[in-house]
Amino acid sequence: MNDEASTLYAKLLGETAAITWTELEPFFARGALLRVAGDVDLVAVAAAVALDDRSKVEAWLVAGELANMPAEQAQDWVERKPDLWAVVVAPWVLVQERAAPAALH
Numbered sequence: 001m002n003d004e005a006s007t008l009y010a011k012l013l014g015e016t017a018a019i020t021w022t023e024l025e026p027f028f029a030r031g032a033l034l035r036v037a038g039d040v041d042l043v044a045v046a047a048a049v050a051l052d053d054r055s056k057v058e059a060w061l062v063a064g065e066l067a068n069m070p071a072e073q074a075q076d077w078v079e080r081k082p083d084l085w086a087v088v089v090a091p092w093v094l095v096q097e098r099a100a101p102a103a104l105h
Contacts, residue, residue: 003007004051005019005047005051008047008050008051009043009044009047011014011049011077012043012046012050012087012089013043013093015086015087015088015103016042016043016046016085017086017087018083018084018085018098019084019085019086020073020081020084021077021078021081021084024084024093024095027093028069028074030092031068031094032091032093032096033047033068033069033078033092033095034049034066034067034069034093034094035066035067035068035069035070035095035096036060036065036066036069036094036095037060037064037066037096038043038096038097038098038099039058039065040066040095040096042085042087042094042096043087044095045057045060045065045094046065046087046089048080049089049092049094052087066094069083069095082097082098083098084096084097084098085098087091
């Protein structure tokens with residue numbers, strides 16, 4: 001990662017936040033909400049979008065790891081109210097469902 005990407009990554013990491021679906025609904029309605037798969041680094045995706053790194057973004061799109069928020073997923077989140085994590089890379093809001101913490105044994 002070069003200095004520009006490292007600096008951007010750190011900036012975006014500081015701008016990520018927990019968020020509720022209710023807060024995200026206006027962005028979903030405008031088509032400005034992108035879902036990031038749970039096993040992908042949300043901040044790395046945001047940095048690639050911000051840097052217009054087309055090869056990385058295209059790979060995530062093709063793999064289904066980055067996508068416009070599907071209505072079925074939105075409905076699922078309305079019903080389940082999962083923990084969500086988001087970051088803004090204008091004009092987009094990237095959102096990811098946070099994994100449930102592993103149970104302690």
